[in-house]
Ligand code: FES
């Protein structure tokens with residue numbers, strides 16, 4: 001056991017401590033109600049005793065665990081409570097899981113992003129579970145008049161072996177809830193885990209399969225109206241005027257007006273990113289009626305001059321103009337030939353390149369991507385003179401709260417943000433512009449409203465994965481040995497460069513440079529931001545290098561990692577070479593890498609990002625000239641796995657996402673207009689393109705858990721590209737690969 | 745506006761809407777049957793699949809007058825207790841990630857299983873290609889359809 005100091009904020013226990021003579025009853029209004037994690041029906045106790053912000057226990061021993069973080073399909077609503085349940089030591093079948101509202105006084109970090117939910121909740125949730133358990137033990141010790149150290153627990157039961165006394169947690173919940181919070185608590189040994197590391201099914205699965213209202217778009221209250229916005233059809237345009245003479249007379253329409261979502265005085269943070277700030281708004285009774293009026297609304301647009309705003313206390317700008325993919329490409333090509341901003345230099349790379357017997361240079365590109373979460377952007381808001389309530393999909397309520405408060409002129413504690421289950425997110429919902437829009441619309445309409453984006457609205461409203469380009473150069477001596485390595489990476493509007501990642505640290509002469517081109521096309525985090533491109537480029541280049549040097553691609557990577565492990569170059573290498581090599585070795589074994597099958601083409605790739613290591617081997621076949629990934633073997637090191645089956649599900653999903661975006665994903669622009677606006681033209685991977693098998697293996701260790709939502713995504717791109725090379729004899733440099741294949 | 749009589753999940757409803765309103769929005773906005781999802785509105789994603797006289801249709805492009813007087817089944821009516829072979833299989837395989845696409849997936853799969861009680865992977869690919877899962881749960885969907893076929897066979 002590990003003894004940990006209980007540094008959970010005192011505030012999280014405040015409510016329990018304030019009680020005298022009885023438990024705390026907590027009420028919930030969300031209509032779906034409680035979800036039994038195990039059996040269909042648990043008897044819901046009339047009274048709950050709150051142990052802390054995460055745990056309440058009923059007299060009958062039923063336990064409610066709160067999932068603090070927003071759920072968007074990463075299964076955090078199951079895995080985080082599993083951590084609590086483990087340390088609390090209860091029977092999972094007696095657990096009900098509830099989604100917590102956004103409540104910064106009670107929860108440390110209610111953010112879904114960066115694959116950090118489990119990693120950052122690990123310690124606090126273990127402590128919360130162990131603390132509640134300890135308070136139950138102490139309550140029983142007082143009542144039984146025995147030393148607390150003699151009391152053990154077993155899945156919701158307190159036991160005193162010497163006297164034979166035993167009781168369920170429910171019996172002591174009231175007394176325990178009133179105890180002071182212990183200063184320190186003991187955590188379980190990893191080897192004693194029963195729940196963490198097992199597979200528990202999604203606590204929401206039944207509700208999903210029965211079509212229960214779970215999502216923001218499903219939300220409804222009395223008197224709620226539907227609102228839709230009309231945003232400019234192109235980046236670089238803004239609202240000028242509108243003619244609503246026809247639209248406002250249409251059936252079901254209540255009002256038509258404009259809003260400024262963000263005003264100039266607001267100091268934005270990065271998650272306030274928004275493509276447009278002035279919208280035409282249609283409010284009416286039902287979605288279909290509002291949609292018809294929206295189509296009938298005639299809006300005039302005008303060129304937007306350079307937009308200046310404040311971000312983090314500093315002036316920021318969006319340039320003016322209507323941008324096109326063709327121009328972007330030409331500009332990026334130009335920049336790859338110019339010197340960039342050097343962010344790392346080891347040895348003397350310039351000299352090494354000068355003295356090289358041979359240089360290999362390759363440039364990789366990737367287009368803008370739309371996130372395309374299945375549930376379109378939406379949000380419920382009810383804003384009155386003195387308070388605001390919002391309910392909807394958001395990954396990052398904490399970032400939008402300050403902006404909402406500024407924009408509405410309401411103190412933060414008068415704003416309640418409730419967290420809906422999200423129909424996907426992929427980074428898109430870290431940006432809360434829809435919460436602001438909904439709130440401002442509700443305030444203006446003086447009614448509870450639900451803002452609904454159509455698919456077209458969402459796909460053309462920005463916050464995309466940026467477009468990128470990276471040029472790699474390798475210098476060889478006359479013996480074909482690697483002398484130097486150079487990466488120059490940039491993008492619109494940001495550089496994807498991670499200068500201190502592999503193979504930095506493994507090559508004596510190393511140079512990393514970055515550049516960027518400003519744009520008014522808005523971008524944001526997209527599943528494994530930057531890594532999703534850098535992995536594709538770097539791991540394709542390493543594959544080509546291995547081939548040039550006549551080495552097996554896994555052996556070649558392992559050689560470099562061995563160098564980085566035993567004799568690293570440079571001060572700062574952002575990876576653990578041994579763990580990196582570990583996943584490559586595991587994937588080599590599990591994929592039976594050396595075995596070949598007629599007609600099956602294999603590609604490998606490995607990457608470290610978001611604190612986890614993933615290696616993948618893709619098996620690809622060509623059917624009538626069309627590539628099809630048949631199978632992927634993945635090896636993952638994310639430390640302790642919380643919910644094994646869910647982790648496998650998510651890794652599989654990330655890999656399918658990787659195959660889809662590598663082969664098909666792109667959002668081109670012409671004169672500021674996104675050239676795709678729905679799934680008719682934006683190609684997403686479908687059932688017939690999905691592999692037959694994804695075989696996921698985890699490195700077994702006792703390291704604290706790290707992220708899973710993002711790390712399996714980036715390596716897939718290059719594994720596909722490298723397999724395509726085997727299949728066609730050609731290298732693939734420009735995503736989406738299907739275009740490059742067609743252009744041959 | 746016009747009154748349209750509907751029979752949904754065995755229950756009679758009468759709604760007063762423009763006859764060109766898609767069934768999807770009548771279900772979601774008027775009848776509070778929100779298990780049927782909106783994903784694209786243009787018959788491209790399958791999130792809104794329901795059964796009309798036993799056939800899988802995309803309710804986002806099915807005008808309400810086409811459904812008048814006909815039998816409509818939505819995910820809420822597929823079974824009373826969530827124990828249709830497909831729902832059982834989905835639960836056992838633990839298919840969903842975000843879950844948003846899953847009711848549409850199940851409704852498409854239900855028609856497939858009726859037409860082909862023991863579908864091959866190829867049959868599944870063909871029948872399910874109209875349903876996008878952005879989370880990429882396709883492999884589990886395939887597995888669950890095979891499992892549902894087994895469960896269904898045993899029930900017979
Ligand atoms: S919403 Fe009907 S097919 Fe997409």
Ligand code: FES
Nearest residue numbers: 842843877878879
């Ligand atoms: S489970 Fe998220 S879209 Fe299918």
